[in-house]
Every structure is written in structure tokens, then in C-alpha cells.
Amino acid sequence: MVALDVAGLTKRYGAVRALEQVSFSVAPGEIFGYLGPNGAGKTTTLRILAGLVRADAGEARMLDRPARAAAARASVGYLPGDLKLHGGMTGSALLDLFARFRPAQPPVLRARLLDALALDPRDLARRVKFLSHGTRQKLGIVIAMQHDPRLLLLDEPTSGLDPLVQMAFRDLVVERAQHGAAVLFSSHVLSEVEAVCGRVAVLGAGRLLALESVDVLRGRMVRRVRVRFRGAPPPTLADTPGVAGCDLAGLDATLQVRGDVNPLLRLLARHEIERLVLPEPQLEDIFLHYFAGGRDAGD
Amino acid sequence: MPAINLLQHIAVRHAPFLIASAVLLAAFQLLICAAVGSVDVSGALETLVHSLPPLMQEIVSSQLFGGFTPRGLLAFGWSHPVTHALGSAVAIVLATRAVAGESETGAIELLMSQPLSRGAYFAAHVVFALAAIASLSAAGVLGTVIGQGVFEIERFGPGPLLRLALAYSLLQGAVFGITLLLSAFGREGGRVASGGFLIVLISYFGEAIGRLWNKAAFIRPWTLHEYFPPHDILVRGLGIAKPAVVLGSVLAASLALAWARFRTRDVP
Numbered sequence: 001m002v003a004l005d006v007a008g009l010t011k012r013y014g015a016v017r018a019l020e021q022v023s024f025s026v027a028p029g030e031i032f033g034y035l036g037p038n039g040a041g042k043t044t045t046l047r048i049l050a051g052l053v054r055a056d057a058g059e060a061r062m063l064d065r066p067a068r069a070a071a072a073r074a075s076v077g078y079l080p081g082d083l084k085l086h087g088g089m090t091g092s093a094l095l096d097l098f099a100r101f102r103p104a105q106p107p108v109l110r111a112r113l114l115d116a117l118a119l120d121p122r123d124l125a126r127r128v129k130f131l132s133h134g135t136r137q138k139l140g141i142v143i144a145m146q147h148d149p150r151l152l153l154l155d156e157p158t159s160g161l162d163p164l165v166q167m168a169f170r171d172l173v174v175e176r177a178q179h180g181a182a183v184l185f186s187s188h189v190l191s192e193v194e195a196v197c198g199r200v201a202v203l204g205a206g207r208l209l210a211l212e213s214v215d216v217l218r219g220r221m222v223r224r225v226r227v228r229f230r231g232a233p234p235p236t237l238a239d240t241p242g243v244a245g246c247d248l249a250g251l252d253a254t255l256q257v258r259g260d261v262n263p264l265l266r267l268l269a270r271h272e273i274e275r276l277v278l279p280e281p282q283l284e285d286i287f288l289h290y291f292a293g294g295r296d297a298g299d
Numbered sequence: 300m301p302a303i304n305l306l307q308h309i310a311v312r313h314a315p316f317l318i319a320s321a322v323l324l325a326a327f328q329l330l331i332c333a334a335v336g337s338v339d340v341s342g343a344l345e346t347l348v349h350s351l352p353p354l355m356q357e358i359v360s361s362q363l364f365g366g367f368t369p370r371g372l373l374a375f376g377w378s379h380p381v382t383h384a385l386g387s388a389v390a391i392v393l394a395t396r397a398v399a400g401e402s403e404t405g406a407i408e409l410l411m412s413q414p415l416s417r418g419a420y421f422a423a424h425v426v427f428a429l430a431a432i433a434s435l436s437a438a439g440v441l442g443t444v445i446g447q448g449v450f451e452i453e454r455f456g457p458g459p460l461l462r463l464a465l466a467y468s469l470l471q472g473a474v475f476g477i478t479l480l481l482s483a484f485g486r487e488g489g490r491v492a493s494g495g496f497l498i499v500l501i502s503y504f505g506e507a508i509g510r511l512w513n514k515a516a517f518i519r520p521w522t523l524h525e526y527f528p529p530h531d532i533l534v535r536g537l538g539i540a541k542p543a544v545v546l547g548s549v550l551a552a553s554l555a556l557a558w559a560r561f562r563t564r565d566v567p
Contacts, residue, residue, distance in 0.1 A: 050412035053565040070301075070416040078412040084405025086312070100304040101413040143409065 001064075003028045003151045003182030004049070008058035011044050017206045018044040021058070024201050024211055026182045028150070031173060033197030033214070034186040037283060041206040042186040043081045046155045049184070050078045062151055074102055077144035081155035081186070083137060087129030091119075091139050094128060098143045107146035116168050117141060133160040141169060145176065152176065152183045158192060170196050190283045194218060202290065209290040219259040221281035227253045230272035240264050302419035305410070309427045313396075317389065321435050324385045325442030331376030332446020335369045355380070357511055369452050370534050373443060377463060377529035382439065383503060386471040389435055390428070391495040394478035397424035400488035402567040417562050425479070425554060432471045436464040455533055463532050466539045469546035470527040474499055476553030483560040486567065499523075523549065 004026040011019040019041045026032040036042050047053040049060055049067050065072035085094055099107040114124075117138045123131060128139070137160040144152065152173070158166045173196055177183055187193050193200055193214070200217050202210040210217075222244065227233075229251045237253060238246035241263040245256035251274070257264055261278065268276065334346065348356050376382065401407035411420060440460050447454045455463075478495030485491040502522040509519035519525045526542035 047408075047565075050408075052408060052411055052567070054563060070414050070419070072414075073412060074414040076412075078409070080405075080408045080412070082405060082408075084408065086404075086406050088312070097304070097308055098409070098413065101301045101415060103300070140409075 001028065002026065003030075003063060004032075004184060005061045006045070006049075006058070007060075009045065009048060009055050009060060010057040011041075011048065011053065011055050011206075019048075019055070020206045022201075022203070022206075022208050023058075024208070026151075026184055028180050028182050029177050030199065031177045031183040031185055031197045033193035033200035034184055034203065035188065035190065035193055035200055035283065035286075036186075036203035037188055037287065039205075040188075040203040042188075042203055043155055044206075045203075046078070046081070046153050046184070046186055049153055050076075050080075074105065075147075075150040076153060077147065077149035077151070078153045079140050079144040079155060079157050081159070083140040085128045085136060085139065088127060090127055091124035091131065091135075094139060095124070095142060095146065099146060102147050105147040105149075109148050110142060110146040113142045113145055113172065116172055117165060118168070134162060134165070137161055138165070141172075145172070148176075148179075148181075150181055152181055153186075154183065155186045156188070157185070158187070158189070166192070188283055190221070190286065191280050194221075202286065204287055204290065209287075217286070220286060221259065222285040223257045223261060223281050224279060224285075225255040225257050225261070225264065226275075226277040227255065227268065227273060228275040229253070230274050234267060234271055237267070240267050301413060301415040302423050305415060305420065305423040306427055309423060313393065313427075313431070316392065317431050317435070320385050320389050321438035324382065324435060324439040325445075327379075327381050327385070328373075328376055328439050328442030329446040329449075331373060331379070332443065332450050332452055335372045336446070336450025336452050354507075357507075368534070370455070371530065373447075373452070373455075374529040374533040376443070377439075377467070377533070378527075380503075382467075383499070383524070386432070386435060386467060387474050387496070387499045390432060390471040390475035391478050391492055391499070393424070393428040393431060394475045394482050394495065395488050395492045397421075397428070397479060397482055398561060398566075399482040399485035399491040402486045403488045405567050408567050411566055418558075421558055421561055428475050428479075429468075429472060432475065433464075433468050435471070436468045439467065440464045459533050459536060462539045463529060466527050466529075466532060466542050466546075469543060469550065470523060473523050473546045473549040473553070476550040476557070480553045480557040480560070483557040483564065 002025040006025065007023045009019050009022040022041070022045060024032070034042050034045070044053060048055050049062060051068050051070070051073060054068075060067035062072045063075055089097070095107065095110060099110075119135070119138050119142065123135050128136060131139070141157060144154070154173070158169060161169060170192065173183055173185065185193065185197055194217070197214055199211070199213050201208055233248055233251065233253050237243065237248075237255070242257050242259055242261065243255050243264060244258045247254045255264065398407070401410070411417070440463060443455070444460065446452070474495065477498055478491065481491045481494045502524050505518045506522040506524040509515045509517070509522070523546065526545045528537070528542065531537040532539060
């Protein structure tokens with residue numbers, strides 16, 4: 001059984017292609033990453049699933065029902081990428097309003113979510129227009145998850161959250177997946193998708209560029225490592241396993257490392273290092289890989 | 300029921316605005332009664348007419364062709380721009396907010412991602428708006444009835460008052476329907492509200508100009524305000540079969556077209 005099944009989804013806005021033949025499925029208990037830069041078609045996909053946007057072609061089914069059917073959304077939680085709430089309502093009134101849309105599914109997780117996201121009761125008593133962006137985002141998360149949905153559609157869910165709350169949120173998502181919920185986790189932040197997802201779809205310009213496990217994706221990640229040696233750089237630097245590119249300028253080396261960085265670190269450990277910068281892999285590098293024909297190479 | 304929940308949400312959200320509009324309309328009709336009952340009729344007429352711009356003075360005079368009786372003046376109160384402005388404001392605001400306004404603020408995205416069909420969303424807004432307009436009409440009529448009692452003015456029978464309330468409701472219902480049609484196509488509340496306001500202005504002044512200028516009389520049947528005749532209802536005791544058919548048809552057609560657009564459009 002699949003919780004979410006998307007087949008050949010296509011959407012155009014006039015001459016602009018928002019989605020072209022996108023297909024994937026998400027199983028119960030799976031956290032499925034949906035990666036892509038801004039404008040790739042992630043939000044359009046989620047809006048089609050939430051019944052907001054009509055696809056030109058293709059079919060989407062959620063929990064064995066057509067996505068457009070209102071009943072399909074009873075066990076679904078949706079967090080929009082650009083969350084907008086009625087500013088004149090208090091936080092608690094909003095939570096109650098959205099809970100009442102599902103009389104058969106009471107907000108059993110509300111207290112747990114408020115606690116995990118550190119949402120202060122005083123914030124809930126204030127009007128939404130007076131709340132910070134991060135607090136409003138927390139409210140959106142509670143609205144999406146308070147009824148313990150079987151399918152979660154999350155569009156850039158960590159936007160505006162501070163790092164500690166981001167971690168707490170990721171733990172919540174993992175916890176719900178362990179309880180059997182399917183999660184579609186849309187993001188343009190590679191590291192957070194890598195942290196929680198088992199499989200990933202990579203979307204670019206409305207097309208599905210790849211659909212693979214996070215382990216495979218991790219192998220494709222390219223890190224741009226910068227090293228300043230105290231002495232001459234080792235001559236075998238460019239030949240180290242994983243090093244795909246090496247630019248030397250005096251004592252400085254800029255390396256492109258694909259996949260496992262341990263062979264490089266073992267080599268560097270044998271030399272005197274003045275400075276080492278090992279940044280997070282960037283989504284752009286993954287895209288460069290696909291657009292450069294990496295798919296055809298079969299790696 | 301998700302639709303009932305949405306209906307409650309809309310009611311709570313709009314309650315202050317609607318209550319204020321209803322109180323103002325009732326107070327205005329009461330004021331008209333006070334003017335008619337506390338000063339001599341011609342003096343009241345003079346006061347009212349002279350407070351208006353020249354073009355409006357012509358319009359008012361044309362609407363009082365039945366004579367300067369207390370009933371005629373009370374009927375004028377229902378043709379007064381303030382009465383029309385209050386009703387149209389309610390109709391336009393509710394229609395604008397239903398789709399375009401909510402799209403502009405983005406709040407529609409989370410609402411419509413709930414287990415709530417488009418039909419239920421649309422129906423909740425229409426039912427609430429029509430109920431609100433009917434309540435507004437009732438408040439206005441109540442103002443007239445109370446005023447007649449307090450200032451000892453000859454009372455209207457229940458029949459004319461009911462017909463007046465129905466005709467006023469249908470007029471504002473038609474304004475709501477047309478504005479909702481604009482709203483179903485729009486994403487910006489300001490533009491939709493401006494469009495609705497412009498249609499009301501064109502209809503109001505089109506009817507008035509057609510009444511004042513014989514060569515422009517052909518315009519009148521094409522305006523909404525031609526089908527709201529307080530003087531015919533209250534003074535001459537005429538029925539409202541034709542106005543009800545015309546305004547009811549405009550309302551039904553505009554709601555049908557608005558629904559046809561809304562059920563297939565992308566939101567927000």
C-alpha cells in the first residue's frame with residue numbers, strides 16, 4: 001500500500017512549465033524528501049495534492065482517494081510554504097478553528113506539539129498579527145499535525161524556525177513516521193533532507209531529475225574543501241580517493257570532494273594544517289551534477 | 300460539519316462590521332422618521348434636499364414625484380444614497396473577501412486544504428452573505444417601524460414593509476452576486492471591490508439620469524436600481540413581481556457563473 005501516489009503530474013501556467021510528467025510514491029512510515037531550488041515546482045506539486053491547484057494532466061492519489069476529493073484531506077496535514085493566517089484571530093482560536101474541520105479526528109497531538117515546539121501559552125493568547133514569523137510557523141506546524149494525520153505534506157517547514165526548534169521539529173517528523181505516518185518533506189536545504197529522509201526526489205525546472213535513496217544522493221554530494229597547509233601541500237593530494245578536483249595556489253588548496261571525505265581527512269591528518277574549511281554540501285552542486293549529465297553516466 | 304464550522308468562522312469574522320452597518324441603517328431610517336415627524340413635511344424636504352449636491356437634488360426631486368407626504372418622504376429615505384451605500388458596502392465587502400480577498404491575504408490556502416469541498420466553501424459564503432443582507436434589510440425596516448411609532452407617523456402595513464425588505468435584499472443580493480463573480484476571477488481584493496463599487500455607481504446614476512433625461516430613459520431597464528422602487532412599494536402599494544424576477548435572475552445567474560469559475564480555478 002502507498003500513502004501517496006503521484007503519476008505523470010503536469011501543470012503549466014501559460015507558457016511556463018511548472019511541472020512535467022512528475023511521478024513518485026510515498027509509503028506509510030516513509031519520509032520522502034522533495035528537493036529543488038526555488039521555482040522548481042515543489043510548491044505547485046504540494047498545492048495540487050492539497051486540492052488547491054488543478055493539474056493539467058496526471059493523477060494524484062492520497063490514502064487511496066483522488067487528491068481533489070475533500071474527504072482525502074481528512075487524514076492529511078498540510079503546511080503551506082508561504083503560511084498566511086488570519087491576523088485578527090488568536091493562536092488558540094486558530095488551532096480550534098482548524099481542529100473543528102475534522103470532528104472525527106480530535107487534536108490529540110496538540111499538547112505534545114506545543115511542548116516540543118516550545119510554544120508559549122501567552123503566544124497562543126495573542127493575536128496572530130502580533131506574533132513573530134517563527135511563532136506563526138510553529139502555529140502552522142501544530143495546525144498541520146495536531147490531528148495525527150496519516151499523511152503529512154510539508155512545504156519548506158523549517159522556514160523561520162531557529163536551529164533548536166528546527167531540530168525539535170525534525171525529531172517530531174521522525175517520530176510521526178515511526179508511528180506510520182507518510183511524510184512528503186519539501187525543501188531546498190540539502191542537509192535537513194539528508195538528516196531525516198530515506199528517499200529523495202530531485203526536481204529542477206518542473207522535471208523530476210532523480211529519484212533515489214539518501215545514501216546514493218550522499219554519494220553524489222560535492223563538498224568544496226579549502227585547506228591552508230603550514231608547509232608544502234602533499235603531492236598526492238589530487239590523487240586521494242574522492243577528490244574530484246584540486247586547485248593549488250601556494251600553500252592553499254581548494255578541493256572538490258565527492259562522497260566520503262574520510263580518505264582526504266586521513267591524508268590531511270598526516271600534515272601540518274593552518275586552516276581547514278569543510279562546508280555543508282550545497283544543493284546547487286547536486287544540480288550541477290544532474291544538469292551536467294550525471295544521470296546518463298549512471299553514477 | 301466542516302461547512303458549518305466555516306460558516307461560524309465567517310460570521311465571527313464579519314460580525315462587528317455587519318452589526319455596525321445594521322445599526323447605522325436602522326438609525327438612518329429612524330432619523331428620516333424624526334425629520335418627518337418633528338418638523339413640517341416641506342421643511343424636512345427642504346432640509347434634506349438642500350444638504351445634497353445639485354445633481355442629487357434633481358434626483359431626489361424626481362423621486363418625490365408622488366407628493367410631499369410623510370409616506371413619500373419615508374420612501375425617499377429608502378432611496379437615499381446613504382441607504383444604498385450601506386447595503387452595497389456589505390454586499391461588496393462580503394463578496395470581495397470570499398475569494399479574491401482571501402486569495403490576496405493567502406489565508407484561503409490553509410482553509411481550502413482542509414477536508415472542505417469547494418462547493419461547501421462557496422455555499423457557506425453565499426448563505427452567510429444572503430443572510431447578512433436579509434438581516435440588514437430587516438434592521439432598516441425595523442428602524443422605519445420604530446420611527447413611525449415614536450414620532451407618530453402614519454404606519455405602513457406589514458405587506459409593503461415585507462416587500463420593501465425583500466426588494467432591498469434582492470438589490471443588494473444582485474450587487475453581491477455580481478461582485479462575487481468578479482471575486483471568483485480575481486486575486487486582489489482592492490480591484491474587485493473597486494469593480495463592484497463602480498458597477499453600483501453606474502447603476503445608481505444610470506437610473507437617475509434615465510429618470511431625469513428622457514433621451515437617456517432607455518438606460519433605466521439595464522440598471523439594477525430601476526428594480527428597487529420604494530415609492531411604488533410604500534406609497535402606491537404596488538407589488539414587486541417584476542423587480543423580484545429581474546434581480547433574482549441577476550443574482551442566480553451571477554452566482555452560477557461565479558461558481559463555474561471558482562470550482563475550477565487555482566488558489567490562491
